[in-house]
Amino acid sequence: MPTKSTHAKRILKRFCGATQWRIQKEHIRLQGGAGRLFGEDVTHRILKMLNVKTIIRGHEPCENGFKIDHGGKILTLFSRKGEPYSNEHGAYLELDLSDSVENANQLERYVQEF
DSSP: OOOHHHHHHHHHHHHHTOSEEOSOSSEEEOGGGOOEEEOHHHHHHHHHHHTOSOEEEEOSOOTTSEEEEGGGTEEEEOOOOBTTTTBSOOEEEOOOTTSOOSSHHHHGGGEEEO
């Protein structure tokens, strides 16, 4: 039987690999196995399960190289710019670990666009 830690890791892997974040209840599987859409209710449960305030994730194209979703609880970074994604910027996070942040909105000042 999987431990709570193993279960949390499996859920987090699926959660962070989701294709898009939208306001949904639970999750919706996308056609062709391309991923899932997760809603704020799932985000809230994952944050509580992991005892964290924000999730930083990647691997989803963002027009400006990053985006903030679910009321500042998710920061998505995308470091590839241009074709085939048509986004104008890529981005990465240059974080000062001595600073305390409460949500993804406060992380925006550390996002470096290129």
